[in-house]
Amino acid sequence: MSGMVTQVRPRGRDDSDAHVRIGALAPLTRPGWHEAGRHLLAGMELAVRDVNDAGGIAGRPLELVVRDTAADPDRAAAAVDELARLGVAALAGEYHSVVARAAASRADALGLPFLCSSAVLDALTERRTPWVARLPAAQSRGWRIYADFLLAAGHRRIAVVAQPSLYWTSGARILRDHLAARGGTLVALDLPEPDPAPVCDALAEQGASALLLLVGIPEPAVSIVRSVRRDRRLADTLIGAPAGQPEFASWAAALGGDGAAIPFLRYLPERLGPLGARVGAALRERLAEAPSFVGFEGYDTVAVLADVLRSRGVGRPLTAETWAQVSAEGTRGRIRFSRAPGATVWQWLDAPVQVVDRDPAEPGRFRVLHTG
Template sequence: MDSDVRVGVLAPLSLPGWAAAGRQLVAGAEVAAREVGIELVVRDTRADPVAAVAAVDELVGLGVAALAGEYHSVVARAVAGRAAEVGVPYLCSSAVIDELVAEATDWVARIAPVQSRGWRVFAEYLVSIGHERVAVVAQASVYWAAGVRILREHLREVVEVSVDSVCDELAESGATALLLLVGTPEPAVPIVEAVRADGRLADVLIGAPAGQPEWAGLTGIPFLRYLPEELSPLGARVRAELGEDASFVAFEGYDAITVLAELFRTNGSWSTVAVEGSRGPITFERDQGIWQWRWPAIQVVELEAGQFRILHTG
């Protein structure tokens, strides 16, 4: 690979973004970049679509060959739209909202699974352990609203409770589980603390499909991550490079740069990419207006004594 090839990496590296996720994404991308001889130009999106679009314009002005990354769905949508407008390839590593683009484009691809697939797996897990009447506490966001719609499609009943009075409304609802569709650490951590301290809610399961427990260190709360049950030899080598505490987001960052390196090497298109990623073979198909990897592995896990415990796979 020509060491002069540069890729712009977009990630939330400061508040209000989920900076821990952003750092993991960049760490994985850096490991792959060293292996394939690509220079990375990293920019902080701060979970701000306007800042992200400005970063895209800056990176294009610097002559990057492609863009990769982003964790927050609303930001990734803005990046995808701008990348398509200016005609630069963008590989979304970690944002899952189904409708990543308003109009079909060949400039955009994604290696994260779509939200409707991952959250369906999460709903299946809830049903499998007897939770069909579920409460959600959701902040205003296109991403969280999409999550509520998906859950309603797969659960018998979904009740919405407000951030300001979660415990009282949850107790009145009769729901056996509460799902956190909110940011972290605020207000996710205070909500968890309040529910766990309320004797009326001792038997209520708390879940967080978007993965807040991983970033906030919350134990006993199921969430989604996108790793196979057993890593391949390549995956194990990447794990060794990243360290045992590496998140699945770091593997997404690694795979994104690996895919782009193959795209550059073959002078090809997304449709012709076939590469061994850290989580399995990666190829792309058209889906919802972009090129999509179908599919990375999906797990429902929880943190227990600092370790991940796999609860369900899909």
């Protein structure tokens, strides 16, 4: 899928019409989390179809120009340069935080508006920028909500196993600081390779009541879950995955019942409104499976950018004040952007956050455990 260009045009329109282009970034091949990328792109494509069915942008078709980042920051930065040369009006997308950070920094340097769909790393850019906005809650907010859930459930000594990554390191720091301020403790366990079984011994020795997986899927996450589930010493240990790995169908397919009752963060409201319900049904048909929250994020990204492009008028470049003027209806509520204290990018401060898990009695169904 590398270098793929997706064009979604309104029915019956002459292809000679000038298009309004949005550059779309998504991880569509390995080592990227391509399942998330597929959901993200499906949401963006569906929104483009809806915009074009409603007449496009001032009568001009909206077009996605898609580039596969494959979870590579350098590749993402190069894609931003290419898309800028192609004359896109704005950038959209990306799932991996470290990749989104590279794209955001390059967009800031070029003065090209970028609406980040799904990446949560707080420091999306090194400096304060007027060009970048983000839809999902920042990691500092979402992961604190997750820590509050753990504390409310009675967990005070919590173990974590993490792979080396700026994203995982940042998440662990947020959890550690928030827990410590409220009487909790975060204990870091080593991640032995290639066999993660010793994690169970370390977990039993530490006496932690919960184990958080800050690791990739399918491995080593799947092997660790299986090992913990089969260790009688750890029968009462909660397994958690705050980054959202259990959201996707591949998790349930790999682990079956073992993958249930593992709480994770999901960025959906408790109930979808009419737009969200319609988009959810359309995404299910397009994906041939239940849509993840990432699909809704993709749809909302394009919906917001289309609203901005309509309101400003075709041919007028977006400016540094663009995000402050946004008030768009999304699948998960009305979207407005603000500047949080200390934040480097514009942020949807009211983005929904849930802690959910798969129901052990019916792993295809999600249970909402906590909202923030």
